[in-house]
Amino acid sequence: xxxxxxxxxxxxxxxxxxxxxxxxxxxxxxxxxxxxxxxxxxxxxxxxxxxxxxxxxxxxxxxxxxxxxxxxxxxxxxxxxxxxxxxxxxxxxxxxxxxxxxxxxxxxxxxxxxxxxxxxxxxxxxxxxxxxxxxxxxxxxxxxxxxxxxxxxxxxxxxxxxxxxxxxxxxxxxxxxxxxxxxxxxxxxxxxxxxxxxxxxxxxxxxxxxxxxxxxxxxxxxxxxxxxxxxxxxxxxxxxxx
Amino acid sequence: xxxxxxxxxxxxxxxxxxxxxxxxxxxxxxxxxxxxxxxxxxxxxxxxxxxxxxxxxxxxxxxxxxxxxxxxxxxxxxxxxxxxxxxxxxxxxxxxxxxxxxxxxxxxxxxxxxxxxxxxxxxxxxxxxxxxxxxxxxxxxxxxxxxxxxxxxxxxxxxxxxxxxxxxxxxxxxxxxxxxxxxxxxxxxxxxxxxxxxxxxxxxxxxxxxxxxxxxxxxxxxxxxxxxxxxxxxxxxxxxxxxxxxxxxxxxxxxxxxxxxxxxxxx
Numbered sequence: 001x002x003x004x005x006x007x008x009x010x011x012x013x014x015x016x017x018x019x020x021x022x023x024x025x026x027x028x029x030x031x032x033x034x035x036x037x038x039x040x041x042x043x044x045x046x047x048x049x050x051x052x053x054x055x056x057x058x059x060x061x062x063x064x065x066x067x068x069x070x071x072x073x074x075x076x077x078x079x080x081x082x083x084x085x086x087x088x089x090x091x092x093x094x095x096x097x098x099x100x101x102x103x104x105x106x107x108x109x110x111x112x113x114x115x116x117x118x119x120x121x122x123x124x125x126x127x128x129x130x131x132x133x134x135x136x137x138x139x140x141x142x143x144x145x146x147x148x149x150x151x152x153x154x155x156x157x158x159x160x161x162x163x164x165x166x167x168x169x170x171x172x173x174x175x176x177x178x179x180x181x182x183x184x185x186x187x188x189x190x191x192x193x194x195x196x197x198x199x200x201x202x203x204x205x206x207x208x209x210x211x212x213x214x215x216x217x218x219x220x221x222x223x224x225x226x227x228x229x230x231x232x233x234x235x236x237x238x239x240x241x242x
Numbered sequence: 243x244x245x246x247x248x249x250x251x252x253x254x255x256x257x258x259x260x261x262x263x264x265x266x267x268x269x270x271x272x273x274x275x276x277x278x279x280x281x282x283x284x285x286x287x288x289x290x291x292x293x294x295x296x297x298x299x300x301x302x303x304x305x306x307x308x309x310x311x312x313x314x315x316x317x318x319x320x321x322x323x324x325x326x327x328x329x330x331x332x333x334x335x336x337x338x339x340x341x342x343x344x345x346x347x348x349x350x351x352x353x354x355x356x357x358x359x360x361x362x363x364x365x366x367x368x369x370x371x372x373x374x375x376x377x378x379x380x381x382x383x384x385x386x387x388x389x390x391x392x393x394x395x396x397x398x399x400x401x402x403x404x405x406x407x408x409x410x411x412x413x414x415x416x417x418x419x420x421x422x423x424x425x426x427x428x429x430x431x432x433x434x435x436x437x438x439x440x441x442x443x444x445x446x447x448x449x450x451x452x453x454x455x456x457x458x459x460x461x462x463x464x465x466x467x468x469x470x471x472x473x474x475x476x477x478x479x480x481x482x483x484x485x486x487x488x489x490x491x492x493x494x495x496x497x498x499x500x501x502x503x504x505x506x507x508x509x
Contacts, residue, residue: 003507010506076465078492078504216494 024060025140031102036129039109040122050106057099064092087209094202101195108188115185128164132199139206148214154207161200162226168193169229261286261456267321280482289457291471298477308344345419349431351411353403361403365422389417409440429459468492476500
């Protein structure tokens, strides 16, 4: 919808909600990057910064919700405008959850910094988080552009995140079986991997909102799901055909 | 990924009965064409809202449905409109009888300068619907009850209808319209002169009336169309742009012109 509203302040309200969402998305991307950096580089100070910055993400969610409710109450948006406002409410909630997961990674990184590093999980976690970070970025671009194709593509990219999660899960199981002293750090790492996997799911949730925003239809629930860790055992790790 | 209808893009179901069918309806005022090939199926016992900017043809179309355009000398209607399968523009059709079946309520309440009782009794009397005073009393009472006005006026039926409040006057006009047992009620901006409370009462009444009547309403209030109707038709410059389930029109209209209009953009 390129055309402007007759009532210009309505456009300003919608524009403001969009820029708040983009600001929130930008911070969340940074939070993901910094949380993983703090983990991999064992940077306690950066971890602390991530934990503190989550407050800003929470504040933005409240601001977006307030503005969205105000628009609903005062302007009674219709059609594409209505979808934009309702989607903003849901997307902000998804972003807030992603922010929480980043904060949780930062918390766990401070514990992990105190024990010797294990194996080569760092590069997988980094790759996984980079992927999710790019997905968040593209999801918000798709929101601004009302681009249903990117939204669709994002749902597929989440499959890659799931597969990396499976790999990490297996790897960490092996370390734990090798040496019981690895259990504490590996459990934290498992939660971290799960956090990133959940970030991917929330990003997919955003993509579904963008699809609805662009088309007015709710996407089919047939997206590929490749997270098999719920079925994995120490004895039988290859459950990719489950 | 295929878009999945979230249950809101329903096509008319098999149980839906077409009450009024219009096909390629064009209206001309002298040389000027006001309506272009409008084809709409209006469903029985549903509220159909006609929306669109001023001059889009929605009132013109509404007035075709009980041949109110006949009273304008320069107006000419082409195409076909059937009510329960019968062509209402057939030369054999008795227009007075047609208007008894298709009642109308106007923008400004226009009660006759007579008593409340006489306002409602007038129609049944001239159409010979009552054989006795008792009959007529019953019709007046039941019509006023259906219009949700009985409780407020039952003890002052002999007082002038013009002495009622605006909202009461409009409900009196609705009672007058339903006194002659129409099957369709046309409403041309029935609430535009009413305050929000009186509007809510009329809207509640419309919802109740739907069980027994087919209602077509022209309104400038988008929220009202969304609240009271099941189906919505959007007119623009004499064309019917989009017609569908009200849910769909207000959540995800298919045509950009509809989208621009209902979201308040310059069209």
